[in-house]
Amino acid sequence: MPLRVHVDVVSAEEQIFSGEAEFAVFPGEAGELGIFPRHAPLLTRVRPGAVRLKMPDRDEFELVYVSGGLLEVQPTLITLLADTAIRAKDLDEAEAIKARQRAEEAQRNRTVDVGYASAEAELAQSIAQLHTARKNRKTR
Incomplete structure (x- = not known):
């Protein structure tokens, strides 16, 4: 075993x-x-x-x-x-794409460093969700 x-x-x-x-x-x-x-x-x-x-x-x-x-x-x-x-299997790939787009837009329109850091963290999370959803789709 x-x-x-x-x-x-x-x-x-x-x-x-x-x-x-x-x-x-x-x-x-x-x-x-x-x-x-x-x-x-x-x-x-x-x-x-x-x-x-x-x-x-x-x-x-x-x-x-x-x-x-x-x-x-x-x-x-x-x-x-x-x-x-x-x-x-519960991730929504379309929602992850929208979240990535919102985070990228927030980075472009930043007004203070705190907003930029928050947008950067949100971008990293949405990209990770997107990659996980795509890996899951490939293995199924």
Whole structure:
């Protein structure tokens, strides 16, 4: 029997995923983090992007969009406390495109640095949602 690790992905609103995975990939601040069972303990922040979970006995990955949060890794347990988490199958690609356009427009029409920083964060999140939705569409 292959090694597995328990993964929990939760947001303030709900638990998005709880189950066993053969390995998982998270969007870390410095790049993607590939986590296998028995990984050394780790605590880090994640950026907006797709969480990819390799499920036992399935070829395709389970995809979850996260807008950021904290990742805790223990040898047999991975916990992601996400600011926002949405299953890839529940993402609306058209809405993500509109959000990206609104964020780009806000960047062009900035009046203060705070507005620019907010628009930049919204742009990063909408692009990550769009990429996650497109990855999900390709794997189905």
